[in-house]
Amino acid sequence: MADAASSSARVNALHKFPPPFDTSDESFELIAQGAESLLYRTTFSTTGQPAALKVRPEKKWRHPILDKRLTRARILAEARVLVKLSGEGIAAGGSTPGKRAKVKQPKEGEKGVAGLRGFVPAVLALDWERGWMMTEWVYGRTVKQAIHDTQAGRRAVEREQRLQDLKELLRRIGEVVGKLHASGVIHGDLTTSNMMLRPYDATTPDPTSTDSLDGDVVLIDFGLSTQSVSDEDRAVDLYVLERAFGSTHPREEDLFPEVLTAYAENEGSGMNGKVGKLVLRKLEDVRMRGRKKSMVG
Amino acid sequence: METITLPHLPQFPLQVVLFSEVKNADFLRQQLLDGNTDFEYAFLDAAVILSREHVFAACFRAINDTLQSRLKSKNVHSEIVFALSPNNNISESFRRFGVSDTTKDLLAIKVASRDAVHTETHLKESVQGTVVPFTDEVLAGMTDEACLRKAYKIDVVGNEADAYVVGMIALKGS
Missing domain, CATH: 3.30.200.20 (Phosphorylase Kinase; domain 1)
Structure with a gap:
């Protein structure tokens, strides 16, 4: 083809x-x-x-x-x-x-x-x-696809397992976004379709055969990215992801806080500690008013 | 000798020979300085080459710039040497990446030669050194880490540095 x-x-x-x-x-x-x-x-x-x-x-x-x-x-x-x-x-x-x-x-x-x-x-x-x-080339599926591909099983055990896997995936997302921000970069268009889930064994070109949520979260499409270290920009970046996640994955929306927790607390995030906390506080302001800062006054 | 066709550039095959223990680097350098037209090659000091990908990135860049009539130096061969350098100083790029009197291991590249056999014979006649396979392993053994660190302003030399160095070559001059 x-x-x-x-x-x-x-x-x-x-x-x-x-x-x-x-x-x-x-x-x-x-x-x-x-x-x-x-x-x-x-x-x-x-x-x-x-x-x-x-x-x-x-x-x-x-x-x-x-x-x-x-x-x-x-x-x-x-x-x-x-x-x-x-x-x-x-x-x-x-x-x-x-x-x-x-x-x-x-x-x-x-x-x-x-x-x-x-x-x-x-x-x-x-x-x-x-x-x-x-x-x-980044192998694998988009995170969006990967989440959609996991169908909740009928049995309670399977549902529980899927929930754990999803939470684990969201924590990896939080960490990778934390790393990005810690490097002084704002992505500008964080969505689950701009993240790839690359199988740990990245040489297998056909990852679609599995519905596993294992793999590295790889960020793609930096077409709207900017370089900044301000809390405001970082918070807006997270806000964009939060909104995009909520509308793309409405059934998983209540799991999103996992991303923020990992962002501000995980060792690997680079935003753990005081800076991360400040960004999350800023995020609350951004939620109240939306992505754009008021230019009045 | 290895003939390599870069993807997307089928009309510009590369002939590549890697020599080790070169004895007459000063002579080769003099031919380039004299503008001897028999010596239209890119002579690279293998001490500052990380990998095959590294070389190919510079070759692609030089050939693409030739196609777009954006050469900063004399011809496609000198442009390969220039493309390897992360900054825009031509003489510095030749000092660091080109053949010098102290060059021990030499990578010779010829772009789009009409007569590959002639290229091979001429190179083997002119360069006094041992032909060795052009592989990442052999290249790694020739690397001068201190020189590479200085040339690219990097702390780590090794496979992990490849992507960054290739990116720098792509971004050069922007």
Whole structure:
């Protein structure tokens, strides 16, 4: 199916493929389409490993100069965050290459304990002039899919087991979001479809066969991410996740506090202790008023 | 010699030879300085190469920039050396990543040669060294950790650093 879909996708013109992919003989399988970009599954390795190609096609309705600048800024913002996170625990002094604007970096003590390296896809190549970015392929299902795939069993034992597994998954989500925030990054669009559940044995390309909730929570789609260490931004990030979770998984909504507990208390979160508590307090304010801060007065 | 075709760049096959214990690095460097057109190769110091992926990332970047007419240096081969460097200083990139008088192990790359056999013979004639397999294991044995740490400003050298270094090459110049 991949071959047929790919060759037609390239002529069939949702957009023109940017070079060098317009002359590539690899296959491209359309995985997802957002408002600004298209995501393809292709390969980018001599070993045949799959990779994800994110293309931001030209927007005909925008002035060409403005379009170029916006595409460039957005693609670079996303790539910089991903590279910065992949350098956690590797980069000396925490400097990000090619960074122009001075971004406030988290204090030493606040830094993620284990870091987010391995919990975000690595950047393999990019071309900000042509509007594409190639990243590592993340195996597995989205967390959204994984939760939907678990059907509550009839027997009480099974129901209890599923509940425990779900809680455990939510705690892992809380930890990974904590790590992200501790690294000075706000995701901007935290939903269960922007999180992958990667099987611990990540080499098995067919994880759909299982309805297990085991696996690493890997964050994807940093297209709306920003770099910030403010409690306000962190709280809004959590609020977005809380609202998204509630509407995507209404039957599991009452389990959401597990995420927040793990975020502020788990050792691996990096937001445990005082900072995490402050963010949760801020979250209560955000709940009262919504995502946007009042600009009146 | 190994011929490698990078994904998406079928028209630009790479010919790669890894030499160990090279005796005439100064001669090779001089050929590049003199602009000897018989020596259109990317000569890399294997001491600052982490892995095959690392090399391929630089090659992809250099070839893509060539296709887009964005070369910062003379040709695609010098651009490979330049692409490896995390900053935009061309002479520094050659000092750190290119062949120098003290180079012991040398990675020679030729992009899209019409005559692969000639490339191989010419390289084996010109470089006084032992041809060894171009594998991650062999490369790892040639690594000079201190140089790598300094070149990329990293604390850890090893498999875990691959993704970050590849990301830096992709982001370079932004």
